[in-house]
Amino acid sequence: MSAAPLPAELVTRLRAARRVAVLTGAGISAESGVPTFREAQTGLWARYNPEELATPEAFRRNPKLVWEWYAWRRERVRQAEPNAGHRALVEIERRVPEFTLITQNVDGLHRRAGSHNILELHGNLFRAKCFSEDRPVESWPDGDESPPRCPRCGGLLRPDVVWFGETLPAGPLRAAEHAAATAEIFFSIGTSALVYPAADLPFKALATGAAVVEINPQPTPLSPHVTFSLNGAAGEILPALVARVWEPGGQQRP
Numbered sequence: 420m421s422a423a424p425l426p427a428e429l430v431t432r433l434r435a436a437r438r439v440a441v442l443t444g445a446g447i448s449a450e451s452g453v454p455t456f457r458e459a460q461t462g463l464w465a466r467y468n469p470e471e472l473a474t475p476e477a478f479r480r481n482p483k484l485v486w487e488w489y490a491w492r493r494e495r496v497r498q499a500e501p502n503a504g505h506r507a508l509v510e511i512e513r514r515v516p517e518f519t520l521i522t523q524n525v526d527g528l529h530r531r532a533g534s535h536n537i538l539e540l541h542g543n544l545f546r547a548k549c550f551s552e553d554r555p556v557e558s559w560p561d562g563d564e565s566p567p568r569c570p571r572c573g574g575l576l577r578p579d580v581v582w583f584g585e586t587l588p589a590g591p592l593r594a595a596e597h598a599a600a601t602a603e604i605f606f607s608i609g610t611s612a613l614v615y616p617a618a619d620l621p622f623k624a625l626a627t628g629a630a631v632v633e634i635n636p637q638p639t640p641l642s643p644h645v646t647f648s649l650n651g652a653a654g655e656i657l658p659a660l661v662a663r664v665w666e667p668g669g670q671q672r673p
């Protein structure tokens with residue numbers, strides 16, 4: 420049962436919708452045991468601020484530290500499984516004719532859950548690229564060197580993610596902006612809505628007349644602007660929404 424009541428108008432509009440776009444952030448993976456970006460880190464990493472590690476300057480200063488932070492995060496994600504929130508988005512994609520899943524997450528859990536039309540705006544933890552040449556590498560040696568070296572030029576490898584001050588991949592960003600501007604319903608799920616240009620997407624959707632739905636247990640800077648605010652965990656609210664909209668017998672009594 421959902422923590423928040425599901426507005427009847429949202430249920431009706433989602434049932435009829437032909438174009439839906441969804442923006443996800445770290446909160447959707449929280450119920451898989453993956454820490455969100457801005458929550459306090461634990462263990463070895465507790466004394467570091469993630470915003471100060473996710474920059475090219477941090478990598479230049481201390482490439483080993485930054486590489487090892489990402490190696491630690493990769494390991495945590497490897498041990499995690501997609502949760503009910505990820506799976507509910509797979510169900511929505513099956514039912515809506517044009518569905519775009521825009522994610523800021525680098526954990527790959529949407530794909531592992533079975534989503535198809537995914538735009539990864541901030542890259543992926545499981546890929547690496549050369550810091551000097553800015554070109555992806557197919558694989559890298561898991562040997563003594565940290566970070567490993569680029570097999571082409573011998574430069575340092577870095578995770579293929581988008582750090583602060585770097586531009587987002589142009590194709591996925593353009594596609595995300597198009598999906599936001601043409602959606603009838605736009606969901607912002609599990610994101611603090613602080614980081615641009617992703618944080619601008621719900622406003623692009625609002626500007627073209629979409630209903631914007633936020634799912635988050637905490638208010639964000641987007642909250643005052645949304646059409647429907649569902650306060651609670653994505654892993655509870657999304658399956659309840661799918662059941663209510665599409666499953667016979669999933670209709671809630673008023």
Ligand code: BJW
Nearest residue numbers: 444445446455456457523583584609610611614615652653
């Ligand atoms: C739950 C839950 C549950 C918990 N269910 N919910 C305009 C204005 C001001 C600044 C800028 C601007 N345009 C650009 C900038 C600069 C900068 C920026 O936005 N800074 C802001 C911080 C102010 N942006 C950039 O630099 C971007 N580049 C760019 O714009 O290039 C051109 C340019 C450059 C310079 C100047 C101007 C233009 C690049 C941004 C790249 C962000 N990269 C990161 C790291 C990726 C790799 C990694 O993971 O290490 O992406 S930062 C980090 O934040 C990560 C995330 O994807 C991103 C968003 O975080 P997210 O997902 O929202 O996570 P949290 O932890 O913040 O929030 C979790 C939420 O979940 C919370 O709200 C919880 O309540 C909720 N939650 N449990 C549902 N169960």
